[in-house]
Amino acid sequence: MIAAFALVAGVVLGLILRPTVPTWLEPYLPIAVVAALDAVFGGVRARLDGIFDAKVFVVSFVSNVVVAALIVFLGDKLGVGGQLSTAVVVVLGIRIFGNAAAIRRHLFRA
Amino acid sequence: MTSPPNTRPNAPLTTQLLIDLVTDTLDPGYAAAAAKRRSSDPTPRWYDRPAVVVGCLLIGFTLVLAYIHANRGAPEAAKVHDRLVARVRAAQAEGASLAARAQALNSTLTRLRDQAGLGSLSGELDREQLLAGQVAATGPGLEVVLKEPPKSTASPQPGRAGSSPIGATNILTDRDVRSVVNELWADGAEAISVNDVRLTPTSAIRFAGDAVLVDFQPISAPYTIRAIGHADNLATAFASSDVASRYQTLVSADGIGFVFSERNDLQLPASPAVTPRYAHPVSPSPTSTGSSR
Numbered sequence: 580m581i582a583a584f585a586l587v588a589g590v591v592l593g594l595i596l597r598p599t600v601p602t603w604l605e606p607y608l609p610i611a612v613v614a615a616l617d618a619v620f621g622g623v624r625a626r627l628d629g630i631f632d633a634k635v636f637v638v639s640f641v642s643n644v645v646v647a648a649l650i651v652f653l654g655d656k657l658g659v660g661g662q663l664s665t666a667v668v669v670v671l672g673i674r675i676f677g678n679a680a681a682i683r684r685h686l687f688r689a
Numbered sequence: 690m691t692s693p694p695n696t697r698p699n700a701p702l703t704t705q706l707l708i709d710l711v712t713d714t715l716d717p718g719y720a721a722a723a724a725k726r727r728s729s730d731p732t733p734r735w736y737d738r739p740a741v742v743v744g745c746l747l748i749g750f751t752l753v754l755a756y757i758h759a760n761r762g763a764p765e766a767a768k769v770h771d772r773l774v775a776r777v778r779a780a781q782a783e784g785a786s787l788a789a790r791a792q793a794l795n796s797t798l799t800r801l802r803d804q805a806g807l808g809s810l811s812g813e814l815d816r817e818q819l820l821a822g823q824v825a826a827t828g829p830g831l832e833v834v835l836k837e838p839p840k841s842t843a844s845p846q847p848g849r850a851g852s853s854p855i856g857a858t859n860i861l862t863d864r865d866v867r868s869v870v871n872e873l874w875a876d877g878a879e880a881i882s883v884n885d886v887r888l889t890p891t892s893a894i895r896f897a898g899d900a901v902l903v904d905f906q907p908i909s910a911p912y913t914i915r916a917i918g919h920a921d922n923l924a925t926a927f928a929s930s931d932v933a934s935r936y937q938t939l940v941s942a943d944g945i946g947f948v949f950s951e952r953n954d955l956q957l958p959a960s961p962a963v964t965p966r967y968a969h970p971v972s973p974s975p976t977s978t979g980s981s982r
Contacts, residue, residue, distance in 0.1 A: 585742040589749020593757065600758045612755040615748040621716050622744075628715070630723035633740035639716045640744055644751075670710065677714025 582622070606655065607648040610664060613671045614643040620678035627685040647671070791961040795823065819880065822889035822960040826880045830917040830955045831924055833869055835861055835936070836946025837910040859910065860943055863896035866903075866912050868932050870894065876926035878916035880957050884908040887960035904960070911946065920951040 600608060618640035625631040647667045654663030802811060818824045837859060866883060873881055881888045886903045893904065900907040916923060927933055927949060936947040 581738060582741050582745045585745035586749040589746040589751075590753045592746070593750045593753030597757060598754065600754065605758070608755045608758055611751050615751045618744070619748055621714075621719070624715055625719040628719070630719045632719055632722035632726070633734075633737040633744070635716060635718040635722045637740045637744040639718055640748065673710055674714045677711065681714065 838944035872932040
């Protein structure tokens with residue numbers, strides 16, 4: 580419950596502040612979004628499984644973003660940035676799908 | 690959670706990696722933390738709630754940040770583009786409706802004139818209007834079709850995302866349409882239309898961007914040029930002309946399409962009437978202001 584409130588508060592905060600994204604951060608924004616979605620779905624699934632842990636939740640989100648950004652940064656320096664961001668999106672996308680399917684099984688028993 | 694690990698005894702390492710990726714979608718940290726807590730103390734720690742709040746705040750902030758960024762950057766250009774497209778479409782629709790209205794008024798005018806019974810003058814007027822392209826015309830003649838060569842297939846390596854390969858530019862331009870039209874006039878055509886746009890004495894065939902403009906109406910390939918005249922003479926003269934032989938060469942060299950054929954019954958539309966504003970007829974009639982000699 581409090582998590583949902585915090586999520587909405589974060590959205591509202593962003594809408595109020597309307598921060599401009601610095602240009603050097605731009606390539607990592609899509610990666611951060613996918614990592615954030617992965618963290619949300621993972622957290623919800625863990626909650627439904629009854630094994631939610633706040634520390635794991637926060638640390639997994641932050642580390643996912645950092646690692647993904649690092650991979651893309653490295654790829655950009657080596658000239659394969661586009662391909663590596665695709666790889667990151669694919670891996671995290673598969674996880675999101677799997678977690679969403681698990682959540683669906685929990686909620687609808689189907 | 691004590692689900693048995695999804696392992697196959699002799700799957701190669703990469704296969705195992707893929708299986709793990711698809712089946713173990715939940716972060717293994719959750720299971721580990723749960724197992725540890727079960728063994729030690731089940732009481733909630735003091736930082737549990739704040740951590741969740743901070744994490745969710747961060748996630749929400751990230752999502753909305755990306756949303757704002759995506760909405761602010763590229764879509765600005767897209768919005769301008771959409772607005773321009775809408776304006777162009779509206780202007781085109783208005784132009785079409787005005788042209789239709791002009792045609793309707795013109796036909797009313799013709800009917801009224803016929804009713805007025807001008808006698809021999811009426812026949813003369815019809816002939817003049819036909820030559821000026823102001824009435825629809827029908828008759829035998831020649832049809833010339835110019836086609837762009839088939840597009841070359843895209844290169845197998847599309848390159849980085851966001852970059853598009855340079856497409857094959859149009860080979861046919863206004864010059865080609867113009868030279869065919871000029872050749873047809875020279876061969877004795879009496880009325881010509883290009884893609885159902887009737888040519889008048891004031892028509893211009895121009896080029897803007899990637900489109901050929903005939904009387905400011907954009908047309909695109911294939912260009913169908915219909916000319917009314919003595920069909921056999923037109924065909925013979927056109928076939929032996931330099932223009933025709935040039936495009937025959939281009940057919941084999943560049944792969945453009947170039948066909949011309951005699952037609953028994955061509956239908957040419959009327960062109961909206963253009964009222965001359967500066968040109969006045971030189972007439973010996975005493976009513977004319979310029980005849981003070």
